[in-house]
Amino acid sequence: RSFLITATAAMISEELRERIIKWHFEQEKSVEEIAELVGCTDHTIYKILALYREFGQVTNPHARPRGRPRALDMTMLNYISSLLDANPTLYLDEIQEKLLEVHDLD
Incomplete structure (x- = not known):
């Protein structure tokens, strides 16, 4: 899965x-x-x-930014996905630790 x-x-x-x-x-x-x-x-x-x-551009020039900025970008989400694919029994704190090791986050 x-x-x-x-x-x-x-x-x-x-x-x-x-x-x-x-x-x-x-x-x-x-x-x-x-x-x-x-x-x-x-x-x-x-x-x-x-x-x-x-x-003539890839974004809507009339659109206003919506919502709160994302805490995780697609690179981070895909990293988490690959972690869970490799080890589906990881706990949240272990995922957080690995994410902090790879990506400079506060």
């Missing part, structure tokens, strides 16, 4: 969004291929492509 986290559009960095545009328009990768590379759904890729078509 895998705990892999699927990225939502809000979780994908601007740099990765720009790479998505290049993959699609320059390298002619399909939406399905890109979604698999990024670790998200086809719908998320379609949303990013629609933003690019509508605004």
